[in-house]
Amino acid sequence: MSPVIESDEHKALRAAVRTLGERHGRNHDREALWAEAGKLGYLGVNLPEEYGGGGGGIAELHLVLEELGATGCPLLMMVVSPAICGTVIARFGTEDQKRAWLPGLADGTRTMAFGITEPDAGSNSHRITTTARRDPDTGDWLLTGRKVFISGVDIADATLIVGRTEDSRTGRLKPCLFIVPRDAPGFERRQLDMELTAAEKQFELTLDDVRLPAEALVGDEDAGLLQLFAGLNPERVMTAAFAIGMGRYALTQAITYARDRTVWNTPIGAHQAIAHPLAQAHIDLELARLMTQKAAHLYDAGDDVGAGEAANMAKYAAGEACVKAVDQAVHTLGGNGLTREFGLASLITAARVARIAPVSREMILNYVSHQTLGLPKSY
Template identity: 60%
Template sequence: MAAPRVPHSRPSRHRDRICAIPRPALATVAPSGRAGRAGPEGHTGHTGHTGHRRTHTDRSNPVPETTAFTESPERQALRASVADFAAGFGEDYWLACARDGRKTDELWAAAGRQGYLGVAVPEEYGGGGGGIGDLAAVAEELQTAGCPLLLIVVSPAICGSIIGRFRTPAQKQRWLPGFADGTRKMGFAITEPDAGSNSHNIRTTAERDDATGDWILRGDKVFISGVDEVQDVMVVARTTHNRPGKLRPALFVIPTDAPGLHYSPIDLGILAPEKQFAVQLDDVRLPADALVGDADAGIEQLFAGLNPERIMAAATATGMARLALRKAVAYTSTREVWGAPIATHQAISHPLAQSHVETELARLMTQRAAALCDAGDFAGAGEAANMAKFAAAEAACTAVDRAVQAHGGNGLAEEYGLVHLIGNSRMIRIVPVSREMLLNFVAQTGLGLPRSY
C-alpha cells in the first residue's frame, strides 16, 4: 500500500518563518474517519484512504508565531490514524517481543503497508511526500501507544533523508521505495570505541583503489542499532588523505553480508526488541557507487541525517513522557487511600501537572525543529533539533520518575508497565547524543560562548 499522500504547497515568500509548516500530512483514514486497526497478524479493517486529494495550503496570511504550531487538520488526522493503528499492537505486544527475543516484524510490516513508514519519502518513490514533522508524529504516537519502532529513527529518517538529498535518481530508486513500504531497512554507523562523542576523531578509513575505482573500508563502530535486521548500513568514514582532527566525512552504504563486515551484540540492561552491535570493517571492498554524494563533501550530507535523527529522538521521548503520564493519571485517579483518589492531593497532582507542562513544551520545540528542517533552514534546524532533543529527553526521564513515585511500590511491579521505562528513559538522555553535548552546541551556537571541545 502506498504511503499516505501529502498535499503540496506553493513556494512561500515566508519560508524563513518558523510558522510556515510545509506539506502537512494526510492520514490514511478509513471511510468512518478513523484508520482501520491492524493487529499483530497484520490484518486491518482499512478499506481505503482519502489522501489522494491534492490541495494547496494558503500562505497569503502567515500565522502569527505565537500560534505557529497548532497542527494542521491533516497532521492531527495522521496522529489519530497512527494512534488507532498502534492500539492494535500496544505495549503487551512490544513487551512480549522484547522479553522473548523476537523482533517487531509484524508491527513494522503493518506500518509499512499502511504507509506510515513512508510519509516523508517523496511521492515519486512511493511515499507520502511529507516531511520529517510527519514522520516524527508517527514515531511519537507509536511510542505513546507503548510500541515504538527504533529503526524508524534510523532507516527512513536518517538514511532516507540523506539518500533523498544526495543520491542519484537511480540510487534513490534502489532504496527509497523500500523505505516507503518497509521492505528495506538500513542501519547507520558513526560512533567509534575511541572517538565517542568526538566525531571529528573518527578513524574508520576509506581508501580508493585507483586500479579498480573501488573503495576499501577499515575500522570499528559501536552501539549500532539493529544490524541483525537491516540489509545495509550507512557508514561514516574518512578518506585516507583526511587525517583525524577535523571532520571531513565520507558516507558509504555497505550491505550487511559484504565480505569483511562482522558484527557482534552488545549486552545492555535495557529491555527492547532491537539490539545494539559492535561492527568491524576488515578490508571491506565496495564499488564506486557505494559512496553517497562526494567524498569530500560529507559534512553537509552527515548533518542532513543528524538533524532528523534528533527530531525523531525528541518525538520518541515525548511519546514516552505521554505514556508514563497516562499510566500515572489512570492509577492516581482510581487509587484510594484516605477515602478519595490520591490524585486529589497536590503532592501527587502537582508533579504530574509539571511533567505535562514540560512534555508539551518539548513537543512544541520538536515541531519547531521539524518545521525549520522541512522548510530547508538546516542551520536553524540544527539548534532547534538539539534543543528539542534535550527538552524531550529531560521531560521523559522526569515524567517516568514521577509516574513511578506516584505509584509507590506498585511502580516497580511489572504489571503496572513502568519498570522497563526507567531504563529506556534514562538511556534517551544519552543517545543518540548526550545532554552534555547538546548543551555544548547550544552554548556555542545559541549564546555565542567559546567552544568547549
C-alpha cells in the same frame, strides 16, 4: 517565526497512528507492527512520492513515532531507517540509489542501520577513524574501522557507514557516507550485552578492508559534512519524538492510576503531592513537543542551520521531560510501578537513552553555549 500549529492533516495522522498503536499495544509483535505501519504508509511518510513515500517530511514522520510511543509500542528503527538513511539518500543519493532503497524503506520491506559512533570518538564526528581508501586498480572503496552502539544491524539489509576519505588537496580526512550490505565480506558484528530492554539489539561493528563498489558512496565526496548533518538533525528530532511518546505513555499510566487508586475514600490524585508533579511533567512534555515541532518545521523548510539549533534543543528538552515523567509515574504507582503489569519499570532504563543518545545533554549544552550564545570553547 509564527507559532507551529498542527494542521487538520497532522491531527488526522496522529489519530490514525494512535488507533494502530492501541490495537497492537505494549506487548506488540515488533515485526507485525513494522509491517503494518509500512503497508499503511506511515514508515515512509517523509520520503518522496515518486519513490513510494508519502511526500511529507520529518514534521509528519516524528508524529508517527511519537504516537506509537504514546501507545506503548515505539519503533526505534524509525529513527534510523526512514529518518536518517532515507532522508540522506533522498537528498543526496544517486538515482540508482534512490530507486534501489527508498521504496523498500518506505513500505518497511527493507531496513537500513546507521553507523557513526566509535569507541574512541564518542560524539566527536571529527575524530572518526574509520577510513575509506580507493583501490587504484578497480576504483573500489576499501573501508576499515570500528563502530559501537549501532542499533538493529542484525535486521537491517545494509548499514549507512560514516567513514573518512583523504582530501587530495589538503591531505586531511573528510567524512563520507557508504552503503555497506549486511553480508559484505569483512563486515563483522558482535552483539553487545545490554541491560536495556528493547526489541532492537545493539552491536559493535568491525570493518576489515570491506570492499565496496564506487557506487556505494552516497552523494558528493566533497560534501560529506553537509550530508552527515542532513541525517543527524532528523535523528535528533526523531529521538525527541521517541522520548516524548515514552513520557506520554508513562504519564497516562500514572494519571489513570491516580484517578482510580483510593486511600481513605479519596483518589490519590486529589492530593497536590501527587497531582502537581504530574501536572509539571505534562507541561514539560508539551513544551518539548512544541520545540520538536519547530525543529521539524525548520528542517522541512530547508533551514539546516536553524534546524540544527532547534533539533538539539528539542532533543535536550524531550530527554529531560521523559526521564522526569517516567520517574514521577513510577513514584505515583509505588510498588506497582515496578511490576510488569504497568510496563513502567523497563522505561526507567529506556528513558535514560534519550538523555545520552545520540548525543549527550552536555554536548548539546556545549552546542548552545558556543553556537547560540557565542561563548568561547573550553576545548
